Amino acid sequence: MRPRVSVFIPTLDAGPRLDDLLLALERQRGVDLEILVTDSGSEDGDTLRILATHGIEPARIDRADFDHGDTRNAAARRARGELIAFLSQDALPLDDDYLVRLAAPFVDPTVAGAFAAQEPRPDVHPFQRLNLDRHMAGSASWELRPAIEPAAWAAMAPAERVERIRFDDVASMIRTSDLIARPFPRRAFAEDLAWARSSLLAGRALAFCPGARVQHSHGLDRGEFSTRTALVHAALRELCDFVPIDGPALLVRRIVGTSLRFWRAAITAPGRSIWRRVGDVLVAPYWATVQMRAMRRGAAGARYLPPR
Numbered sequence: 001m002r003p004r005v006s007v008f009i010p011t012l013d014a015g016p017r018l019d020d021l022l023l024a025l026e027r028q029r030g031v032d033l034e035i036l037v038t039d040s041g042s043e044d045g046d047t048l049r050i051l052a053t054h055g056i057e058p059a060r061i062d063r064a065d066f067d068h069g070d071t072r073n074a075a076a077r078r079a080r081g082e083l084i085a086f087l088s089q090d091a092l093p094l095d096d097d098y099l100v101r102l103a104a105p106f107v108d109p110t111v112a113g114a115f116a117a118q119e120p121r122p123d124v125h126p127f128q129r130l131n132l133d134r135h136m137a138g139s140a141s142w143e144l145r146p147a148i149e150p151a152a153w154a155a156m157a158p159a160e161r162v163e164r165i166r167f168d169d170v171a172s173m174i175r176t177s178d179l180i181a182r183p184f185p186r187r188a189f190a191e192d193l194a195w196a197r198s199s200l201l202a203g204r205a206l207a208f209c210p211g212a213r214v215q216h217s218h219g220l221d222r223g224e225f226s227t228r229t230a231l232v233h234a235a236l237r238e239l240c241d242f243v244p245i246d247g248p249a250l251l252v253r254r255i256v257g258t259s260l261r262f263w264r265a266a267i268t269a270p271g272r273s274i275w276r277r278v279g280d281v282l283v284a285p286y287w288a289t290v291q292m293r294a295m296r297r298g299a300a301g302a303r304y305l306p307p308r
Contacts, residue, residue, distance in 0.1 A: 003103045006034040006081035006176070010071055011051075011058065013044040014089040022054045024093045030100040036075050040066040069184030069191035072169070076179040085173040091216040093171075094119065098212050102173045105144065105207035112178040112204035113196070116171035120217035126269035126280060127262050127287055128225075132217055135166075143208040148200045153307065161240035167196035167206060171214040178204060190235030197239050201307050225287075226294045233298030241304035245296040254295075258288035 007025055011018065025035060037058035042048055051058055059078075061071070076084050083103055087093075095101070098116070105111045117140075120129045145164055153161065169184075169192040182198055184191040196206055220228065236242040245251050266280030 002030060002032050003083055003100075003106070004032045004034075004081040005083045005085055005099050005103060005173070006036055006075075006079035007085045007087060007099070008036045008038075008072065008075040008079070009087050009089055010066070011037055011039045011042060011047050011089050012063070012066070013042050014047045014050075015044055016046050016050070017092070018047060018050045018089055019053070021087065021089065021092055022050065022056070024096075024098075026054070027096045028093070028099045029096050031103065032081070033099070034080050036079060038071055038075060040071075067186055068169075068189070069186050069195075072191075073179065073183040076174075076176055076183075079176055082176055083173050084176045084179060086169045086171070087214070088170045088216065090218075091118070091171045091214040094213040094215055098214070099173075101212040102171075102209050105209065106173075106175060108144075108205065110147070110203075110205045111144070111175070111207055112182075112199045113167060113172060113174040114207040114209050114212075115168050115173075116212040116214050117208075117210040118168070118171060118214055118216045121215055122271070123219075124217040125219065126265040126272070127284070128217060128220065129269070130261060130265040131291075135168075140210050141208075142210055145200065145206045145208075147203045147205055150201060150307070153201060158240045158242040161197075162236055162242050164200065165193050165196040165239065166208075167192045170216055171212070189231040190239070193235055193239055197307060222287075222290060226290050229291055229294035230298035230301075233295045234302040235298075237299040237302035238305045243299045245292060245299070251292055251296055254292045255285070255288050258292060259285045262288055 025033065035056055037051060037056055038061060039047060039058040040061050041063040072086060083106060085099060085102060102114055102116055105114045118132060120132050148164065178199065182195065182202060185194045187194060200206065233244065245254055262284035263281055266277055266284060
């Protein structure tokens with residue numbers, strides 16, 4: 001039986017790449033497909049035109065009213081599919097059976113959500129490619145994570161908690177009834193991780209599907225990179241009590257270790273000229289310092305919020 005899947009894309013000045021995403025979705029086979037879009041005030045001249053070309057009338061909200069959790073929750077309430085797939089406007093499915101592969105774990109009735117593998121764009125900076133490859137979404141191993149008893153959660157080390165709740169709604173799928181029962185929380189960042197924690201503790205399972213692949217990565221400047229890293233680690237402290245760097249000595253060791261990894265990534269990155277490689281080697285310690293200090297700052301500025 002073909003699964004009924006509603007795909008939801010939040011848009012804001014998505015640009016011409018949105019056409020590639022919609023074409024990729026229209027090529028999907030093996031599912032009954034619905035495409036839902038909420039636009040939060042695009043002014044680029046491309047987004048609304050491309051949506052109209054594909055026959056999609058978006059829901060429209062003010063930019064100030066957009067929330068990563070609430071906007072997705074509203075889409076789930078109007079979705080007709082038994083499964084709702086979330087895609088960022090800059091995430092491109094790489095295969096025509098992407099949705100079928102992502103839907104496969106839901107034959108298990110305990111599965112509430114699944115997320116896809118992310119492959120960086122060819123032009124991504126080697127340091128950011130390394131960080132994405134080290135993330136769960138860059139793994140090649142299929143994984144089913146069962147529910148967690150509250151007592152087991154309380155006994156877990158913070159780093160183990162982090163591994164258990166990894167979930168990325170950049171490219172994901174959730175059973176619609178599960179999302180309605182346990183909506184995304186309203187928060188500035190990491191609504192997907194908070195939802196994953198609550199789902200696992202509510203007796204539901206999660207899956208990672210590396211066979212479902214999207215191309216997705218960001219070209220972040222120093223400020224964006226620092227802010228995003230700090231937000232991630234503030235969320236991990238709030239949700240898991242995870243503190244990656246608890247003192248100046250460890251900070252120095254982590255900067256050195258990350259610099260070495262960045263140097264290796266700079267030297268081995270394909271398709272970059274010798275001069276760009278030299279430049280990457282020279283700035284590696286600086287970027288390692290930015291990342292490690294942001295991790296420490298994010299965790300230090302937050303406090304653990306145990307599940308209720």
